[in-house]
Amino acid sequence: MLRFETAGESHGECLVATLTGLPAGVPVSLEAINRDLWRRQQGFGRGGRMKIETDKAHIVSGVRHSKTIGSPVAILIDNADWKNWTEALPVEDFEGSAQKQKKLTRPRPGHADLAGALKYNFQDARYVLERASARETTARVALGGLAKAFLGELGIAVFSHVIAVGQERSDRPVTWEELVALNNRDEVLLNCVDAEAEQRMKGVVDQIYKTGDTVGGVFEVVAHGVPPGLGSHITWDSRLDGKLAQAIVSLQAVKGVEIGFATEGAASFGSKVQDTIHYSGEEHKFTRGANRAGGLEGGITNGEDVVVRGLLKPISTLRRPLESVDFETREAVAAAYERSDVCVVPAAGVGGEAMVALVLAQAALEKFGGDSMTETKRNYKGYLEQVKNF
Ligand code: EPS
Numbered sequence: 001m002l003r004f005e006t007a008g009e010s011h012g013e014c015l016v017a018t019l020t021g022l023p024a025g026v027p028v029s030l031e032a033i034n035r036d037l038w039r040r041q042q043g044f045g046r047g048g049r050m051k052i053e054t055d056k057a058h059i060v061s062g063v064r065h066s067k068t069i070g071s072p073v074a075i076l077i078d079n080a081d082w083k084n085w086t087e088a089l090p091v092e093d094f095e096g097s098a099q100k101q102k103k104l105t106r107p108r109p110g111h112a113d114l115a116g117a118l119k120y121n122f123q124d125a126r127y128v129l130e131r132a133s134a135r136e137t138t139a140r141v142a143l144g145g146l147a148k149a150f151l152g153e154l155g156i157a158v159f160s161h162v163i164a165v166g167q168e169r170s171d172r173p174v175t176w177e178e179l180v181a182l183n184n185r186d187e188v189l190l191n192c193v194d195a196e197a198e199q200r201m202k203g204v205v206d207q208i209y210k211t212g213d214t215v216g217g218v219f220e221v222v223a224h225g226v227p228p229g230l231g232s233h234i235t236w237d238s239r240l241d242g243k244l245a246q247a248i249v250s251l252q253a254v255k256g257v258e259i260g261f262a263t264e265g266a267a268s269f270g271s272k273v274q275d276t277i278h279y280s281g282e283e284h285k286f287t288r289g290a291n292r293a294g295g296l297e298g299g300i301t302n303g304e305d306v307v308v309r310g311l312l313k314p315i316s317t318l319r320r321p322l323e324s325v326d327f328e329t330r331e332a333v334a335a336a337y338e339r340s341d342v343c344v345v346p347a348a349g350v351g352g353e354a355m356v357a358l359v360l361a362q363a364a365l366e367k368f369g370g371d372s373m374t375e376t377k378r379n380y381k382g383y384l385e386q387v388k389n390f
Contacts, residue, residue, distance in 0.1 A: 002147075002362040006139035008077075009130035011085040015077040017139035019062075019146050021365065024070035025373035026150045033057045033145035037077070040141045040350040042188035045205040045215075045343030049135075052081050057142045068146075070371060075142045079135070089130070104129060105327040106336040110316030113336075123327055134252035134344065137351040144354020147361035153373055154364060154380055156225040158357045159183045160349030162192045163309070164218040166204040170197035176224045176305070191219075191346035205343045212320030214342050216253070216312040219349030221356045226295060227380075228303035228387060230363040239299025240363055247355035248310045251348055256311030260294025275304070284388050306360070310352050315341055 001021050008015035037055035055077055062073030087100040104125040107113035116128030148158060159179040163170055170192055178193045190205070192198040201217075208215045231240025241259050248257040265273040276289035286303070294307035317340035324335035341347075368383065370376030 002358070002365050004143050004358060006136055006143070008079075008136065008139060009089070010079070010133035010135040011081055011089055011130060012079060013082045014079055015136065015139040017075045017077070017143045018072050019143050020072040022062075022068045022070070022073065022146060022150055022361075023365075023370045023373050023376050024068055026068040026146070026153060028059070028063045028066055028068060028073075028146065028149055030057060030059065032149065033075075033142055036141050036145050036148075036350060036354070037138060039183070039188065040138065040347050043191065043344065043346035044189050044202055045209070045341060046347070047341040048339050049081065053079070055138050057145070073146055075139070077138055077142060089126075102126060104336050104338075106324050106333050107327070108316050108318075108335040109322045109324060110313070117327065125327075129338070132252065134347075134351075137251060137347070137354070140358075141350055141354045144357045147354070147357035150361050150373075151223075151357055151364065153377060154225075154227075156223060156360065156364075158221060158223045158353045158360070160191070160219050160221045160353045162190050162201070162217060162345045162349060163220050165190060165201035165343060165345055166208070166215045166217060168197060168200040168204050169218075170194040174222075176222070179222055188346055190343075191349060209342045212318060214314040214316075214318060214340070216314040217343070217345035218309055218311050219345055219352055220307060220309045221248075221349065221352040223295070223306040223356055223360055226301050226303070226306050226360065227384060228301055229383070230301040230360065230367060231296070231299045233298035233300055240301060240359070241296045241299050243359050243363070244296075244306070244308050244356060247359045248308055248352055251310060251351045251355060253312050253315060253344070254310045254348065255313045258294075258309040258311065259296055260307050261292045262294075265292060301363075306356070308352070308356055310348060312345055312348050315344060
């Protein structure tokens with residue numbers, strides 16, 4: 001079973017990520033992982049923190065001579081900002097440390113501040129926000145890089161793009177080739193394939209920035225080359241659509257998830273929504289009239305691209321703060337303001353890729369197993385033959 005965990009606080013020394021259960025022999029490229037970390041840091045509307053950090057994965061176990069060796073992979077990613085927080089967030093108290101604390105007692109509506117402080121009985125929401133921060137997605141993206149390397153061996157690739165920022169949308173169909181080209185760019189604006197729509201999105205971020213507000217949007221993750229048969233209809237918790245939904249909603253600020261064209265489908269009719277079934281004798285395979293189901297039927301992949309969207313609320317830290325209540329005085333106050341981003345939809349998309357890659361890697365390993373990549377690939381090849389000869 002593929003298991004992963006992350007640890008680390010936004011302004012702590014570093015982020016830690018571990019992944020256990022990858023077969024031996026998965027080729028690992030630090031360059032590819034670091035490229036994804038870089039992509040996560042990009043996008044028009046990011047805050048000052050991204051100027052401080054240059055996220056790089058430091059693999060300390062589980063990989064030797066550029067390949068996994070079956071043991072847990074552990075990755076460290078430094079927080080360059082830690083040097084500015086050593087006295088505010090020390091591991092051990094020191095004389096006078098109470099005066100150095102940067103307490104947060106004016107919880108931000110929408111952030112984990114109040115709910116977390118009540119739950120953990122903290123008079124200082126700092127401890128909550130440190131872990132609730134989307135900085136944690138850095139660790140997920142590093143792990144996603146490993147999952148992508150594994151999936152790549154099976155011919156599966158995962159990319160994302162932005163389809164909405166605020167009210168500005170681009171719903172035009174996107175080819176896989178366009179997605180690859182988009183994500184290979186060395187400059188990221190809002191990671192939208194439609195240049196005209198991207199400019200409109202940029203206009204929204206510009207305008208929102210000036211008013212001290214923030215803006216959300218929608219990203220779409222596409223997994224290409226996925227075989228039919230991952231996940232299962234047999235129990236509620238083996239349905240892959242459910243696992244993907246949980247994985248996407250677990251990303252900071254994501255409040256909704258859509259598999260395929262769910263919203264449109266809910267407002268339409270059965271005859272317009274289901275993807276018709278056809279057969280190509282030449283390719284020996286079933287084909288579909290469209291992919292409105294987002295590659296999943298009955299919780300099982302059907303061989304089409306897996307398409308999952310994340311609906312991101314605007315970031316909850318506002319320069320023009322909302323009403324709140326101070327923990328100490330219980331008086332009405334403006335919520336705390338901490339340096340933050342105005343728009344993070346492209347970055348959230350990269351986080352979404354990581355989560356989709358991890359869930360697909362889990363499902364693929366559950367189905368095909370293998371302690372070495374040779375074994376996994378042999379099993380995979382046998383299964384593909386079976387499907388072809390169905
Ligand atoms: C983030 C780093 C954080 C925030 C943001 C995401 O850095 P800092 O708090 O030092 O500015 O920019 O986190 C949040 C949006 C949040 O609400 O906590 C990152 O690396 O993505």
